[in-house]
Amino acid sequence: MLELTVNLDERSYPIYIGQSALQDTGRLIHHIGDCRPIIITNETIAPLYLQQLLDSLAQLNPLHFIIPDGEQYKSLTWFEKISAFLLENNCGRDTCLIALGGGVIGDLTGFVAACYQRGVPFIQIPTTLLSQVDSSVGGKTAVNHPLGKNMIGAFYQPQAVFIDTRSLHTLPTREFAAGMAEVIKYGLIYDTQLFSYLEQHINELKQLDEACLQHIIFRCCEIKALIVAEDEKEQGLRALLNLGHTFAHAIEAQMGYGVWLHGEAVATGMVLAAKLAYTRQDLTQEDVERITTLIAQYSLPIEIPSDMTGEHFLLHMRKDKKNKKGTIRFILPTEFGQCALVDDVSDDQVRALIEQ
Numbered sequence: 001m002l003e004l005t006v007n008l009d010e011r012s013y014p015i016y017i018g019q020s021a022l023q024d025t026g027r028l029i030h031h032i033g034d035c036r037p038i039i040i041t042n043e044t045i046a047p048l049y050l051q052q053l054l055d056s057l058a059q060l061n062p063l064h065f066i067i068p069d070g071e072q073y074k075s076l077t078w079f080e081k082i083s084a085f086l087l088e089n090n091c092g093r094d095t096c097l098i099a100l101g102g103g104v105i106g107d108l109t110g111f112v113a114a115c116y117q118r119g120v121p122f123i124q125i126p127t128t129l130l131s132q133v134d135s136s137v138g139g140k141t142a143v144n145h146p147l148g149k150n151m152i153g154a155f156y157q158p159q160a161v162f163i164d165t166r167s168l169h170t171l172p173t174r175e176f177a178a179g180m181a182e183v184i185k186y187g188l189i190y191d192t193q194l195f196s197y198l199e200q201h202i203n204e205l206k207q208l209d210e211a212c213l214q215h216i217i218f219r220c221c222e223i224k225a226l227i228v229a230e231d232e233k234e235q236g237l238r239a240l241l242n243l244g245h246t247f248a249h250a251i252e253a254q255m256g257y258g259v260w261l262h263g264e265a266v267a268t269g270m271v272l273a274a275k276l277a278y279t280r281q282d283l284t285q286e287d288v289e290r291i292t293t294l295i296a297q298y299s300l301p302i303e304i305p306s307d308m309t310g311e312h313f314l315l316h317m318r319k320d321k322k323n324k325k326g327t328i329r330f331i332l333p334t335e336f337g338q339c340a341l342v343d344d345v346s347d348d349q350v351r352a353l354i355e356q
C-alpha cells in the first residue's frame with residue numbers, strides 16, 4: 001500500500017493507495033476511531049462494493065444509505081434526506097460518514113459531514129479515477145443549486161482517503177477517460193515528467209496496468225496534496241488546478257449538465273487554454289500539438305461543440321467563481337509544464353479563439 005500525507009497541521013490526513021484499500025480493516029477502523037460508521041453510496045456502486053466495506057467494518061455495526069446515481073442528486077434535497085437518516089438513527093457527533101463512490105458521493109457526503117451537528121468526521125473512499133486523483137483530496141465539499149454548480153459548500157477535510165485501484169476495473173471506459181483529463185492536467189500545471197510518462201504508457205494505462213495506475217494516482221495526489229497544503233482555501237496557487245475549467249464549465253452549462261462529462265469538457269478546455277497560450281506566445285505550435293495529441297490519445301474530445309459560439313462561452317464564463325470585479329480570469333500555460341492565473345484576455349480574443 002502506498003501512502004502519503006496532506007499536511008494541514010492538526011487537520012493533516014493520510015491518503016492510502018493500493019489494490020485492497022477497501023478491505024484494509026485495520027486502517028479503516030483506526031481512522032473511524034470510536035465513531036459509528038455510516039456509509040453513503042449510490043445504487044450503481046452499492047452492488048459492486050458496499051458488501052466488501054460492510055464486511056470490513058462488521059465489528060463496528062455500520063449503517064448505510066443509498067442514493068440514486070447522478071449529478072442531480074448532489075442537491076440540497078439529498079443533503080436533507082441524508083441528514084434526516086442520521087437523525088432518525090440517533091447519530092450524534094460520534095458518527096463517521098464514509099463516502100463510497102465518485103465525486104458526486106464524495107462532495108455530497110463531505111458537505112453533510114461539514115454541517116451535521118456542526119461537523120462530524122468523514123472518510124473518502126473514491127471509486128472513479130477523477131475522484132481518486134482530484135475530488136477526494138483537498139476538502140472541497142458542495143452541493144449544486146438550480147442556479148449554479150457547486151454553489152453551496154464548505155472546505156472540510158476528511159480524516160483519511162482510501163484509494164482502491166481495483167475499483168477502476170468496473171468503471172465505464174468513458175468515465176476512466178474523463179479521469180485521465182484531470183491526470184493530464186497535473187502534468188500540464190506542474191510536472192512535465194508526468195506528462196511524458198502519460199505519453200509513454202498509453203496502452204498500459206488504458207488496460208489498467210496496476211503499476212502504472214498506482215504511479216499516476218500517487219503522483220497526482222502528491223501534487224494535489226502539495227498545492228492544498230500551500231493554499232487550502234484557494235487564495236492563489238490552488239486556482240491552478242482549474243486549468244481548462246473556465247472553458248469546461250461553459251461547455252457543461254451550455255450543453256446541459258451530464259451531456260459532456262466534466263473531464264471531457266476539461267479536456268477540450270485544456271486544448272483551448274493551450275491555443276490561447278500560443279496566441280500569447282507562451283507556448284509553441286509544437287507544444288499545442290503535443291498537448292492536443294495526448295488528450296486525443298486518451299479518447300477525449302479536442303473540439304468544442306459545433307454549435308457553440310464565442311458569445312455562448314462568454315455568457316457562461318462571466319459567472320465563473322474565479323472572476324474578480326467582473327473580469328474573467330483564466331489559468332493558462334506560461335510555458336510547457338507551468339501555468340498562471342491571467343486576467344488580461346479580452347472578449348475579442350475569446351471570440352477569435354472560438355471562431356478559429
Ligand code: NAD
Binds near residue numbers: 071074102128131141
Ligand atoms: P460520479 O461521481 O458521477 O461518478 C461517475 C459515474 O461512475 C457514476 O454513474 C457512478 O455511479 C459511477 N461509478 C463510480 N465508481 C464506479 C465504479 N468503481 N464502477 C462502476 N461505476 C462507478 O462522477 P465523478 O467524475 O467521480 O465526479 C464528478 C463530481 O465531482 C462532480 O459533481 C464534480 O463537481 C465533482 N468534483 C469535485 C471536486 C472537488 O475538489 N471536490 C473536483 C472535481 C470534481
Ligand code: GLY
Binds near residue numbers: 138140238242
Ligand atoms: N478540483 C479543484 C480543487 O480541488 O481545487
